[in-house]
Amino acid sequence: MNAIEKIEEQQKQLTENSAPWVVGEQLKDICRADARCAELVAVDMDNEDMSLKKCEAKIKACADSHKTGSFAYISPQIAEGIIREFYGLPTPGETPKAPSVDEINLDDYL
Secondary structure, eight states: OOHHHHHHHHHTTSOTTSHHHHHHHHHHHHHHHOHHHHHHHHHHTTSGGGOHHHHHHHHHHHHHHTOBTTBOOOOHHHHHHHHHHHHTOOOTTOOOOOOOGGGOOGGGGO
């Protein structure tokens, strides 16, 4: 299953247009725009700690920290930044850094 399919599987368990469901929509847009992100998200979607609900909780916490009265809001750009940070995704146009010697697994070459 690819990243989009895995996100949609989680979305089926959510109320359509709920906050976590919308996070899934934004995450699918990120994956469609960058295959590197899709690869990372496909792996993350298998981890309960990386669920759409947990990502949305991070976004909500940020919005709540800027709350005015009963109104809390963050822009789509800030939400995308939180999503990218939560899933460890590169920013658009960012070139991935080369792995350090410590990060190279020699078993990959056998």
